[in-house]
Amino acid sequence: MAKVLMKGNEALAESAMRAGCRFFSGYPITPQSEILEYMSWRMPEYNGECIQTESEVAGINMLFGAAAAGARALTTSSGPGFSLKQEGISYLAADDIPAVIVDVMRIGSGLGDVFQGQGDYWQLTRGGGHGDYRTVVFAPAGVQENADIAYAAFDVAEKYRHPVIIASDAAIGQMAEAVELPERKEHDIGTGGWELKSRKNGEEQRHIVNVYYHMGADRYPTFLLDKYRRMTAEQQRWECLRTADAEIILVAYGISSRVCKQAVKDGRAEGLKLGLIRPITLWPFPSRAFEKSGPQVKGFLSVEMNILGQMTDDIILATGGRYPVKYYGEFANVPDAGVCVERAEAFLREIRGKI
Amino acid sequence: MTLRKPCTIKDVHTGWCQGCGHGIVVRCIAEAAEQLGVSDRIVAVMDVACGAFIESTVTYNYLGAAHGRPIIAAAGVKRVLKDDVVIAHAGDGSAYAIGIESTIHAALRNENILALVVNNCVFGMTGGQMSPTSIIGQRTTSSPSGRSAVRDGSPFDVVKTLRHFDIAYLSRGSVDSPQEVERTQSMIKKALQKQLDKEGFCLVEVLSPCPTNWGTTPLNSLKKLREEIKPLFPVGEYIDKGGQPV
Ligand code: SF4
Numbered sequence: 347m348a349k350v351l352m353k354g355n356e357a358l359a360e361s362a363m364r365a366g367c368r369f370f371s372g373y374p375i376t377p378q379s380e381i382l383e384y385m386s387w388r389m390p391e392y393n394g395e396c397i398q399t400e401s402e403v404a405g406i407n408m409l410f411g412a413a414a415a416g417a418r419a420l421t422t423s424s425g426p427g428f429s430l431k432q433e434g435i436s437y438l439a440a441d442d443i444p445a446v447i448v449d450v451m452r453i454g455s456g457l458g459d460v461f462q463g464q465g466d467y468w469q470l471t472r473g474g475g476h477g478d479y480r481t482v483v484f485a486p487a488g489v490q491e492n493a494d495i496a497y498a499a500f501d502v503a504e505k506y507r508h509p510v511i512i513a514s515d516a517a518i519g520q521m522a523e524a525v526e527l528p529e530r531k532e533h534d535i536g537t538g539g540w541e542l543k544s545r546k547n548g549e550e551q552r553h554i555v556n557v558y559y560h561m562g563a564d565r566y567p568t569f570l571l572d573k574y575r576r577m578t579a580e581q582q583r584w585e586c587l588r589t590a591d592a593e594i595i596l597v598a599y600g601i602s603s604r605v606c607k608q609a610v611k612d613g614r615a616e617g618l619k620l621g622l623i624r625p626i627t628l629w630p631f632p633s634r635a636f637e638k639s640g641p642q643v644k645g646f647l648s649v650e651m652n653i654l655g656q657m658t659d660d661i662i663l664a665t666g667g668r669y670p671v672k673y674y675g676e677f678a679n680v681p682d683a684g685v686c687v688e689r690a691e692a693f694l695r696e697i698r699g700k701i
Numbered sequence: 702m703t704l705r706k707p708c709t710i711k712d713v714h715t716g717w718c719q720g721c722g723h724g725i726v727v728r729c730i731a732e733a734a735e736q737l738g739v740s741d742r743i744v745a746v747m748d749v750a751c752g753a754f755i756e757s758t759v760t761y762n763y764l765g766a767a768h769g770r771p772i773i774a775a776a777g778v779k780r781v782l783k784d785d786v787v788i789a790h791a792g793d794g795s796a797y798a799i800g801i802e803s804t805i806h807a808a809l810r811n812e813n814i815l816a817l818v819v820n821n822c823v824f825g826m827t828g829g830q831m832s833p834t835s836i837i838g839q840r841t842t843s844s845p846s847g848r849s850a851v852r853d854g855s856p857f858d859v860v861k862t863l864r865h866f867d868i869a870y871l872s873r874g875s876v877d878s879p880q881e882v883e884r885t886q887s888m889i890k891k892a893l894q895k896q897l898d899k900e901g902f903c904l905v906e907v908l909s910p911c912p913t914n915w916g917t918t919p920l921n922s923l924k925k926l927r928e929e930i931k932p933l934f935p936v937g938e939y940i941d942k943g944g945q946p947v
Binding site: 368397404414416419434543544545546553 | 746780802
C-alpha cells in the first residue's frame with residue numbers, strides 16, 4: 347500500500363478504526379485534540395460512534411460501557427485529562443474489560459505545559475489509579491509506529507481482557523511523517539463469550555463486575571498473578587541498536603529514542619562506543635533486553651523528557667543493580683544528540699576514574 | 702386476581718432492609734418490561750451501594766459501573782447495543798451528586814436510555830449521610846443538626862433542573878401506596894416504550910423510603926415520605942415529548 351503523509355495523532359486515529367475500533371469518546375486537550383477532531387468526521391464513515399463527552403471522567407466511563415458491550419473502544423487524552431481517566435482505567439482492569447487508552451504526553455504536573463514530555467512514566471507504569479493493577483503500556487517512537495501499535499493494541503487488550511495504554515507525546519502526535527496504513531478490518535462484537543448483552547432464553551446470566559466478586563478471595567489472587575505473569579512474559583518489546591560492544595548504553599523510548607539513535611552514530615564517529623536499548627513497552631519493562639549486557643558495558647544512561655529521571659528505577663531493577671545508571675533529562679525540549687554524547691562521555695570518564 | 706412474580710425476578714432473599722423501597726422499584730421495572738414483552742432485551746447498568754443489591758435479585762444481564770457513572774456507562778452501552786433496552790439504575794447520591802455532570806449531559810445529548818433514580822434523600826449504604834436531596838432540617842450522620850439551606854444549600858430538585866431540556870420523558874413517582882406503585886410502574890413502562898421508539902432520554906425518579914437511615918420504622922417511613930417529602934418533591938409527569946424519534 348502506498349505511503350501517505352499524516353500527523354501522528356491522525357495516523358493513530360485512522361489506524362485504530364482500521365483495527366475495528368467503532369467507539370470513541372474524547373474531550374479536547376492539547377496536544378491530542380486532533381484525535382477527537384479526526385474521529386468526529388471519520389468515525390461516521392466507519393458507521394461507528396464518536397462522542398465528545400462532558401469531561402474525561404465521562405469519556406472513560408462511557409467507554410467502560412461501550413467496551414463492556416464488546417465494541418473495540420478508544421479514548422484519548424493528555425496529562426491533566428489522562429489523570430481524570432484513572433478511575434475508569436482501574437475499573438476496566440478490575441472488571442477484565444479490554445479497551446485502549448492513549449496518553450499523548452505533555453510536560454509537568456498540574457497544568458504543566460503543552461510541549462512534549464515523558465513525565466507520566468510513573469503514572470503509566472505503576473497503575474495510575476487506585477488498587478492492585480498495571481496495564482500494558484506501548485511507547486511508539488514515530489508516526490508509523492503510532493499506526494502499527496494502535497492497530498495491534500486491541501488484540502493485546504482482548505488477549506488478556508485488560509486495558510492497554512499507548513503513550514506517545516506532543517512531538518509524535520503533532521509531527522507529520524510518511525506512513526503506510528494497515529488494511530481495514532471489522533471486529534465482530536460479542537464473540538468473546540463474555541460481553542454484556544441482553545439475556546436470551548436458556549443463556550447463562552452475565553454480570554460484568556469486579557472479577558473478585560465472581561471468584562472470591564480464595565481464587566482471585568491466583569488468577570490475578572497468572573494474568574500479570576503472562577503479560578510480563580509475553581509482552582516485553584524493545585529494539586536494540588549496537589549494544590553488542592557498547593560501553594555506555596543509552597536507554598530511551600518515544601521521541602527521545604530517535605535523538606539517541608543519532609547520538610549513537612555521532613558518538614561512535616568520535617570513538618565512543620555507544621549503544622541504545624529502546625523500550626517499546628514501558629510495562630512490562632523489557633528486562634530481557636538488559637539480561638545480555640556483557641562485561642564491556644560500563645553503565646546505562648537513561649535519556650528522558652522529565653526532570654526526575656523516572657525510568658532509571660526500572661533500569662536499575664532490570665540490571666539487578668550491577669551497573670551504574672544515570673540520566674539526562676530534558677524539560678520542555680526534545681533531548682539533544684550532542685548533549686547525549688557529552689553526558690555519555692562524562693559518565694564514562696567518571697566510571698573509569700572510580701575504577 | 703393472583704399476584705405473580707415477574708419472570709426477571711429471582712426467588713431469593715434480597716439484601717435490603719425491611720421497609721426499603723428499592724425492591725418495589727425493581728419489581729416495577731420487571732413488570733413494566735414484561736408487559737411490553739421486552740424482558741429478554743433488558744440490559745441494566747448498576748451503581749454501587751444499596752441499589753446494587755438488585756444484582757442478586759434479577760435474572761437479566763447487567764454491568765456494575767463506578768459510583769455515579771451508571772448513566773454515562775449506560776449511554777456507552779446503548780451506543781453499542783442499539784436494540785437492547787438499557788436501564789441505568791442510580792440513587793440520588795449517584796445521579797445528583799457525584800454523577801450530576803453526566804446526568805445533565807446525557808440529557809443534553811438526549812441519550813436513548815432510561816435513567817431510573819431511586820431518591821431516598823440520603824446516602825444509604827455508607828450509613829446515612831446527607832445527599833443533595835436531603836430536605837431542610839433532615840438530620841443525617843453528616844448533618845447532625847439538620848440540613849441547613851445556608852450551610853448546605855437547598856435540596857436538589859431534578860424537575861426544576863431538567864424541566865426545559867429537550868428530552869423524551871421526565872417524571873417522578875413514589876412507592877408510598879399501592880396506587881403510587883402502580884403509577885410508578887406505568888411511568889417506567891412509558892419510558893421503556895419511548896426507548897423502543899427511539900425518542901431519547903427518559904428520567905424517572907422514584908421517591909423511596911430508607912427506614913434504616915431515616916431512623917424510623919418501615920410504617921413510619923411511609924408516613925414521613927407522604928407527609929414531609931412528597932410535598933417538596935411532587936409526583937407527576939413533567940416532560941412527555943410523545944413520538945419525536947432521535
Ligand atoms: S440502608 Fe436504606 S436504602 Fe439501603 S437497603 Fe436499607 S433501607 Fe434500603
